[in-house]
Amino acid sequence: MDLALSREDEAFQDEVRRFLDENLTEDLREAGRKTGGVFADFAAGLRWHRVLARRGWSAPSWPKEYGGTGWNATQRYIFSRECTAADAPRIFSMGLRMVGPVIMKFGTPEQKAKYLPRILSGDITFCQGYSEPGSGSDLASLKTRAVRDGDDYVITGTKIWTTGAHVADHMFCLVRTSTEGKPQDGISFVLIDSMKTPGVSVSPILTLAGDHEVNQVFLDNVRTPIANRIGPENAGWTVAKYLLEFERGGDAYTPNLHARLDDVKRIAREEAADGSGRLIEDRGFAERLAETEMEIQALEMIEMQVLSDLSQGRNPGAVSSAMKIRGSETLQKLDHLGVEALSWYAAPFEPEARELGHNEPTVTPSWGVTAMPLYLNNRASTIYAGSNEIQRNIIAKAVLGL
Structure with missing residues (x-):
């Protein structure tokens, strides 16, 4: 698979970066940086949703006929990667990501007219x-x-x-x-x-x-x-299974994994090793970090294929289960490395440090305030959207014929 960007892709990347530079205010970036759970601060996320909607970019995966961008897989990936790199807040996306595609597939014309435009705009x-x-x-x-x-x-x-x-x-x-x-x-x-x-x-x-x-x-x-x-x-079981394919594999995992990897590297560059020097220079820690980075790169190859299939109207099927397993388990590895890197600084309980506008001194250094919350929150990532044990059963039946 050739991952080099074409000239058109590079032009699109530049357009996205300009848009982010012009529209991501510092408080929105703060909401993105301080996200310690599944979504950013709800009010900030909704503001960002509406900014994207005014540009016509709130639904990267939706077809144009329903108000989506009509972007191809590469454009969607570029957009996700650039938003994550710029600390854009994660929006509360269950309408866009889950029930919206279900209504497109199974809804009546009246239901589509009633719900889809308002999901797109962030009004509901x-x-x-x-x-x-x-x-x-x-x-x-x-x-x-x-x-x-x-x-x-x-x-x-x-x-x-x-x-x-x-x-x-x-x-x-x-x-x-x-x-x-x-x-x-x-x-x-x-x-x-x-x-x-x-x-x-x-x-x-x-x-x-x-x-x-x-x-x-x-x-x-x-x-x-x-x-x-x-x-x-x-017939809700059929509808539910269709929705779960989007929940498990409809969005890109690796932009978030790359961002988390950068966070862990940032912590490791600041924190000391047991002997001397920085933790990033410790051979054992550096090897585990490199192994995790290779896992992210391997997942990226699978992800690009799935995004390509989705852009051509093909459902991810059982591959979305494989992505969910690898994505969630790799995320937990990164979270573990982040907490290990912070050492005792991961222990203080300071949820107020992640509130927008908080400017009081904290025990945990600013570069590590989300490490423990993410570690704790993401323990559930191998359970929600169907546990990873369920995903392995799906692969056994659908792929291996067991």
């Missing part, structure tokens, strides 16, 4: 109602029920680990509409148009890093129109 945000207590990666065992009542479904149950439920205004949700046949056969995919709908309540779950990103959502006789169902009734 979605959270994901998939996991339930006792039904994490085993989605087929979900118990949240939806019963028809006139033109509505009445939904009762609970969802857990719901990222951003406290800031999102919509939810896409898997519900059980039948108990007949296999468990997968009785699931439907529905949208709840407001997180303030009567019967919806959100209970925060604070992470070990002190962040409020995830929640438990309780649904007590919540009404949503049957017209908000995406796809046929009891």
Whole structure:
């Protein structure tokens, strides 16, 4: 695979860099640098989303007919890499990245007209109602029920680990509409148009890093129109599997991995080794860092192929499971190296240091304030979007025929 940029690609890269220089304010860059979890500060991320939307760049992976950029795989990768390098904040992207493509594939013309433009502009945000207590990666065992009542479904149950439920205004949700046949056969995919709908309540779950990103959502006789169902009734399993392909492999992993690698190198250049000199010069640490960098480069080759397939309308399929495994495990290796490099400076609990505008002295050096939060938060990366054990089962069945 030839990774050299063409003249057109280089011109596009220059255009992206100019745009970032002109539009990324210092507080937005600060939000990007201080991201210790899945997404940046929500308000900052939403501001950046709307800046991108005004330029027509909020949905790099969407086709032009729905307001997307229509970029090819190389352009998408360049954009992601440049945004990460410039400390652009990560936007709350479940609408753009997950439910948007599902609506394009399975939605009615009315649903597409209602939701897609507002997802694109950032006027509405979605959270994901998939996991339930006792039904994490085993989605087929979900118990949240939806019963028809006139033109509505009445939904009762609970969802857990719901990222951003406290800031999102919509939810896409898997519900059980039948108990007949296999468990997968009785699931439907529905949208709840407001997180303030009567019967919806959100209970925060604070992470070990002190962040409020995830929640438990309780649904007590919540009404949503049957017209908000995406796809046929009891066909939600098919819709859910399609969405998960985008969750596991729809975005580029390696720009973030390259950025994390740079962070670890920065820490290692500052911190002392056990003997003398800097940690970056310690042979054992440098070898492990180099091994991880080679893993990132290998993943990059797979990623470029997947992005190329997506740009041509082909779903990533089981390859997205391989990317999810390699991407999440490599990320955890980097996080481990970052904490090891900081040594005792990783121990202080200072969540306030990652708040925008914070300018008080900290125990942890400024170059390391996100190392431990990222380490703690990313322990879940091998679990969410389907655990890595589930991904290996998918590869065994779909690729190896076992």
